[in-house]
Amino acid sequence: MLALSTKGRYAARIMVYLAVREGQGPITKYQIAEAEELSADYIEQIMVRLRAAGLVNSHRGRKGGFTIAQDANSMTLGDVLAAVEGPIRPVPCLDKYCKREATCPTRPIWEKAVTLLEELFGGTTIAQMAEDSQPPQSLTYSI
16 A cells, blocks of 8 residues: 655644644644644654755744745645655655666556656645635524
8 A cells, every 4th residue: 555654644734734824923843733633752853854845944932933934825745745755656666776677567657656646746735735624614594
């Protein structure tokens, strides 16, 4: 089964959380941990990678924490996953020399899978995910 690691899944959730709260000031790892039901230490590990990729800013001090570093409309799920997971590869033979590369009957499908996933993740913005995560506006009914 092809599965993203917990780091990838949690990083996506964290970025959506930050995008929804953009403009509210820095959010601490403890606030994220409580809201997302994750370990603050694990969040710290993820944030190091997201910060290194330029996706989040960290702020020191008593009122410190993390903020989203780019416009959520221009940041994609692909950017987030690449920061914490590396390249999308459903099979290891795509990244290294394989003596069967030229004759392998399955290689084209693995390459196509990579292309489709890259298109999906690269075409999905954090803003779209944040919008989709918002509860619908309350409906008013008239009688």
